[in-house]
Amino acid sequence: MNRPILIGLAVLLSLIVIILPVAAIFTRAFAEGVSVWAQAVTEPETLAAIRLTILTALIVLPVNIVFGLCAAWAIARFRFPGRRALLVVIEIPFAISPIVAGLCFLLIYGAYGPVGSALQPYGIQLMFNLTGIVLVSLFVTCPFVVREVLPVLSVAGEDEERAALTLGANGWQIFRLVTFPNITWALVYGAILATARAIGEFGAVSVVSGAIRGQTMTLPLQIELLYNDYNTTGAFAAATVLALLALLTLVLRALISITHPATGAKP
Amino acid sequence: MSLEIDRITKTFDGAAVLRDVSLNVRDGEFLALLGPSGSGKTTLLNLIAGLTQPDGGKLLLDGTDITHKPAGARRFGMVFQSYALFRHMSVADNIAFGLRIMRGRDRPSKAERRTRVCELLDLIEMPELADRYPAQLSGGQQQRVAMARALAISPRLLLLDEPFSALDAQVRRSLRGSVRDLQRKVGVTALLVTHDQSEAFEIADRVAVMNGGLIEQVGTREELQQNPASDFVRQFIAAG
Amino acid sequence: MPILQTTMDALRRRRRSPLPGLGLTLGVTMTFVTLIILLPLSGLAWQFAQLDLSDYLFVMRDPRTLAALRVTISAALLATVFNGAFGLLLAWVLVRYRFPGRAFLDALVDLPFALPTSVAGIALVALYARDGWIGGLLEPLDWQVAYTWWGIVIAMAFTSIPFAVRAIQPLIEELDRREEDAATTLGASPWQTFQRITLPQLSPGILTGTGLSFVRSLGEFGAVIFIAGNLPYETEVASLLIVIRLDEFDYPAASAIAGTMLALSLVLLVAINVAQTRLYRRLEGGA
Numbered sequence: 001m002n003r004p005i006l007i008g009l010a011v012l013l014s015l016i017v018i019i020l021p022v023a024a025i026f027t028r029a030f031a032e033g034v035s036v037w038a039q040a041v042t043e044p045e046t047l048a049a050i051r052l053t054i055l056t057a058l059i060v061l062p063v064n065i066v067f068g069l070c071a072a073w074a075i076a077r078f079r080f081p082g083r084r085a086l087l088v089v090i091e092i093p094f095a096i097s098p099i100v101a102g103l104c105f106l107l108i109y110g111a112y113g114p115v116g117s118a119l120q121p122y123g124i125q126l127m128f129n130l131t132g133i134v135l136v137s138l139f140v141t142c143p144f145v146v147r148e149v150l151p152v153l154s155v156a157g158e159d160e161e162r163a164a165l166t167l168g169a170n171g172w173q174i175f176r177l178v179t180f181p182n183i184t185w186a187l188v189y190g191a192i193l194a195t196a197r198a199i200g201e202f203g204a205v206s207v208v209s210g211a212i213r214g215q216t217m218t219l220p221l222q223i224e225l226l227y228n229d230y231n232t233t234g235a236f237a238a239a240t241v242l243a244l245l246a247l248l249t250l251v252l253r254a255l256i257s258i259t260h261p262a263t264g265a266k267p
Numbered sequence: 268m269s270l271e272i273d274r275i276t277k278t279f280d281g282a283a284v285l286r287d288v289s290l291n292v293r294d295g296e297f298l299a300l301l302g303p304s305g306s307g308k309t310t311l312l313n314l315i316a317g318l319t320q321p322d323g324g325k326l327l328l329d330g331t332d333i334t335h336k337p338a339g340a341r342r343f344g345m346v347f348q349s350y351a352l353f354r355h356m357s358v359a360d361n362i363a364f365g366l367r368i369m370r371g372r373d374r375p376s377k378a379e380r381r382t383r384v385c386e387l388l389d390l391i392e393m394p395e396l397a398d399r400y401p402a403q404l405s406g407g408q409q410q411r412v413a414m415a416r417a418l419a420i421s422p423r424l425l426l427l428d429e430p431f432s433a434l435d436a437q438v439r440r441s442l443r444g445s446v447r448d449l450q451r452k453v454g455v456t457a458l459l460v461t462h463d464q465s466e467a468f469e470i471a472d473r474v475a476v477m478n479g480g481l482i483e484q485v486g487t488r489e490e491l492q493q494n495p496a497s498d499f500v501r502q503f504i505a506a507g
Numbered sequence: 508m509p510i511l512q513t514t515m516d517a518l519r520r521r522r523r524s525p526l527p528g529l530g531l532t533l534g535v536t537m538t539f540v541t542l543i544i545l546l547p548l549s550g551l552a553w554q555f556a557q558l559d560l561s562d563y564l565f566v567m568r569d570p571r572t573l574a575a576l577r578v579t580i581s582a583a584l585l586a587t588v589f590n591g592a593f594g595l596l597l598a599w600v601l602v603r604y605r606f607p608g609r610a611f612l613d614a615l616v617d618l619p620f621a622l623p624t625s626v627a628g629i630a631l632v633a634l635y636a637r638d639g640w641i642g643g644l645l646e647p648l649d650w651q652v653a654y655t656w657w658g659i660v661i662a663m664a665f666t667s668i669p670f671a672v673r674a675i676q677p678l679i680e681e682l683d684r685r686e687e688d689a690a691t692t693l694g695a696s697p698w699q700t701f702q703r704i705t706l707p708q709l710s711p712g713i714l715t716g717t718g719l720s721f722v723r724s725l726g727e728f729g730a731v732i733f734i735a736g737n738l739p740y741e742t743e744v745a746s747l748l749i750v751i752r753l754d755e756f757d758y759p760a761a762s763a764i765a766g767t768m769l770a771l772s773l774v775l776l777v778a779i780n781v782a783q784t785r786l787y788r789r790l791e792g793g794a
Contacts, residue, residue: 002697003604010600011612013593017665018618020640021630028633067539070532078529089540092548095776097726098624099746100551100765103753107762108550115546138543159351161526165338166316166345167365167420171527177368181355200623202729203746207753220625220729227629227733236633239626246621254614318525338525 025243029236040237048214049222050241053199055130056218060137060198065191068145072183073175075146076153077161090146093139102207105136110208128210133218136204141194148190149183156182185260189253196249200242268329268423268456269294270315275324277310277480284310286480288324292424292458297450299459299467302477303503308460309428311477315458316426317341328423341424344417344455348429350409352401358412359384359397365420387415390449407438414446418453425450425457431466443469464504476500551769554762566763574740575748575764582656582744583724586663591717593664594671595709601672602679616672619665624729631662631734654736659744662731663724670723674716678709711786718779722772 029037040046071090075083093101109126110116116126126132156179164178202220209216217225219242226235270292277285285307292298300308313319315326317338326334333341353361360367366380375383388394391411401409410430417425430446431439447470450457461467467474468488475485476499484496495501558566566572601613619627635642635652642653652658682705690700728746736742743751745768752761 006596006600007604007606010597011608014597014612014615016641017593017668018615021627021634021665022618022622024633024640025626025630063539067535070535071539073528074532074536077526078524078533080529080533086536086540089544092544095722095772096769097723097728097746097772099728099749100726100769101547103749103761103765104547104551106550106753107554107758108547112758113550114553135543138539139547142539142543157349158524158526159347159349160353162318163345163347163351163416164353164364164368165318165525166341166343166426167368167416168339168342169364169368170339173368174526175528177364178353196621200626202623202625206728207750220623223625223629224733235629239629242623242626243630246618246623246626249621250614250617253617254610 022243022247025236025239028232029240032233036233037237037240040231040234041241043234045214045217046219046222046226046234046238049217049219049238052130052133052215052217053219056133056137057195057198059134060141061191061195063138064141064145064194065187067142068149068190068194069187071146072149072153073179076150077158090143093141094143098140098201098203099207101139102136102204105132105139105204105208109135127208128212129216132208132210133205133216136208137198137201140201140204141197144194144197145187145190148186148193152183152186153179185256189256192249192252192256196246199245270424270456270458271325271327271330272311272315273325273327275311275314275321275326277307277314277319277321279310284480285314285321288480288482290475290482290485292456295454295456296472297447297457297459297470299461299471299474300477301461301464301467301474301503303462306477307480308477312426312428312458312460315424316343316345342420342422343424343426344420344422345426346410346413346417346428346430348432350401350413350433352409352412352416354401357398357400358393358404359388361401361412362387362415362419364416383419387419390418390452391415391445405438406434407442410434410442411445414449418449418455422455425453425455427457427459429460429462431461431463439466446470476503478503551762551766554758555766558759558763562759563763566760567767571739571743572745572748572764575743575745578656578659578742579725579745582659583663583721585660586667586724587717587721589660589664590668590671590720591713594668594675594716594720595713597668598672598675598679598712602676616669619667620669624666624727625733627665628662628730628733631658631665631730635661635734653734654742656742658734658736659731659742662734663727666727666730667720667723670719671713671716674719675709675712678712682708708790711783711790714786715779715783718775722775725768725772 029040071086074080075087096104106127107113108115109132111120111125111127119126126135160178160182161174164174169177200220201218202224205218206221206224209218209221211217211221211225213225219238223235223238223242226232226238272288272290272292275285275288276283288307288311300311302308310319314321317333317336317340321334324334325332328341353364356364362384363380366375366383369375384397385394388397391414393408393411396404396408401412404412410433413430427446431442434442443466459467459471464474473485473487474491476483476491478499484491484500486494491500491504495504597612597616601609601616622630632653633639635645635658637643637646637651637653639653642651645652650657652661686704687700690704691697695703726746728744728750731744732747735744735747737747745764749761749764749768752758752764
């Protein structure tokens with residue numbers, strides 16, 4: 001009896017709350033035609049922001065994979081003092097707001113921080129450049145891979161790995177031939193989430209980027225810059241690029257969850 | 268190959284799991300470690316396999332000390348209670364695994380590996396199932412593949428950890444004979460861990476009865492039944 | 508020395524796994540965790556420790572700081588209340604009913620997480636500004652959303668919807684429908700059944716969902732600053748004030764506010780965890 005009302009209400013609210021905002025971006029971005037949109041997206045500053053964002057993602061992705069696999073292997077396969085504490089520490093980035101995260105990095109690695117000031121005499125600067133952007137991106141994305149791979153590793157158990165060991169396999173052979181095939185999709189899933197977050201991170205990156213036009217602006221920051229410059233067409237055009245990437249992420253996630261139902265722990 | 272277990276001790280969480288266990292496994296024999304759960308038999312098997320390190324004592328294989336040799340270097344074939352088949356590999360790839368990962372001169376060529384896998388598939392009477400995946404096999408078939416995989420590396424010792432416990436009674440009985448026959452054909456020294464005395468007596472040449480981290484008695488079925496060395500052995504054998 | 512004792516026990520108890528790689532993987536993990544998580548956090552702690560109480564109170568008693576906290580917390584509360592209700596509705600409909608487009612709606616729930624916050628911000632402005640689709644509708648009612656406190660609520664609600672839905676969904680899946688049937692046979696109306704039987708069983712999920720949603724809202728920055736107007740004392744959120752203090756190189760003030768916000772979030776997260784464990788224990792009898 002309530003069924004149609006509840007479904008209708010849920011769909012209507014989702015439409016207003018979730019779909020309309022995204023639709024608004026595309027409408028505004030294409031309001032003056034595709035050519036104006038294309039022109040806005042290929043502005044030199046916007047292109048530079050896209051390049052920087054891709055570069056950041058490309059650096060962050062492999063580091064995240066290596067860290068995620070190492071942490072998941074150590075935690076799932078061994079017992080050591082502080083193991084539970086380590087699990088909690090790895091989850092911390094999800095509990096910290098982006099601005100506070102960025103501030104933390106500035107306070108330690110910035111010119112006035114203990115590490116930053118120690119490195120300064122050697123001409124090494126960690127903040128307000130690509131290094132800073134990469135470091136905070138690692139902070140905000142590092143829990144994703146561990147979170148996806150760890151449960152799969154734990155559920156799979158280590159019998160197969162022990163069997164491989166008795167058959168003479170070394171550590172790398174065990175990982176490559178026995179472990180890896182079982183966690184591939186969890187790894188891919190986690191890596192997609194981490195990459196999407198690295199591409200879209202705004203708050204933490206804005207604190208440490210230094211906001212040098214055409215140089216240290218990632219695409220999410222560029223949107224704000226264009227918007228504050230009253231270049232709304234440019235801002236909405238840049239936003240469509242990120243919105244499309246977000247939609248792509250959702251499609252990929254859905255595909256992986258359908259084809260490999262065991263993967264994809266919900267947030 | 269003969270194995271000498273010399274005064275092995277092992278403690279977990281402050282509790283002694285193995286206390287001064289000594290045992291001789293003769294070349295070519297099939298020996299069963301029989302005991303209730305918690306008697307230390309599986310720990311002893313894991314120790315022999317190199318999956319656990321003893322706190323004290325020695326393991327001698329044909330007189331050579333292997334106590335601290337890594338599991339991967341021992342070349343002991345092991346059949347796990349869960350079989351631990353590689354779920355993403357076909358039956359043939361599972362059996363070939365130990366050969367595929369060998370290094371240097373020992374490593375057989377692809378053709379040699381294929382021949383060896385075929386021989387083993389014939390041996391376990393499953394030649395037509397080479398391309399199946401573990402999940403597509405019955406429990407009994409999985410167990411035989413696990414045997415073939417362990418035998419593929421021409422093991423110096425074959426270790427079986429409760430290999431029948433996951434099977435239903437009928438399959439279990441028919442597989443006992445086939446495991447025994449395989450071991451004879453290959454001529455490998457074998458150790459079986461079980462809590463089921465009829466299984467132990469049917470398969471093994473000699474049976475070592477374990478209780479509370481100690482070996483109470485080693486002997487043939489007749490010796491154990493006619494001259495039990497302790498009350499525990501008498502009761503355990505009578506109860507089964 | 509109980510701590511030393513436990514460590515020693517743990518060391519003794521540790522069963523050596525036969526698998527290789529502990530040294531390498533734990534080494535990589537600890538290096539990364541130290542450089543990327545622990546050291547930066549200690550940076551904030553270090554700066555915070557350098558403040559004495561009077562400095563701290565000076566920053567926190569500043570009317571502008573107090574106003575920012577009031578704006579942030581009140582907006583986060585309203586956003587959370589909305590998300591609790593909307594999240595429950597959406598989770599219920601997604602689990603209990605089968606209708607065309609259900610899978611699509613389910614995937615859509617994650618969109619606010621997938622969408623970068625600055626994109627969400629600019630999208631919400633486009634929608635709620637006076638020339639936007641919804642802003643235009645509200646104009647005759649003299650209800651302005653964009654660049655006001657209401658805009659902050661909207662931005663916070665949007666970015667934290669998935670928390671509420673995803674925390675409640677699994678609990679609805681686990682509900683035993685026979686309990687509802689039993690209540691019905693005893694003469695309960697559908698509303699009574701929902702209120703007395705269903706809702707209490709969903710309470711751990713609702714608590715977690717709204718709690719996480721609230722914590723996320725407290726720290727939300729990207730989406731908020733586009734739509735907030737950012738007027739000091741009126742529509743300036745705490746995160747923005749931290750950034751402003753940073754731009755003024757007033758690191759002590761930035762750290763004081765950030766440390767307070769961080770402490771608040773952590774206390775809330777721990778409280779959610781404890782309360783959730785208690786609720787589960789009551790529902791499942793000790794498990």
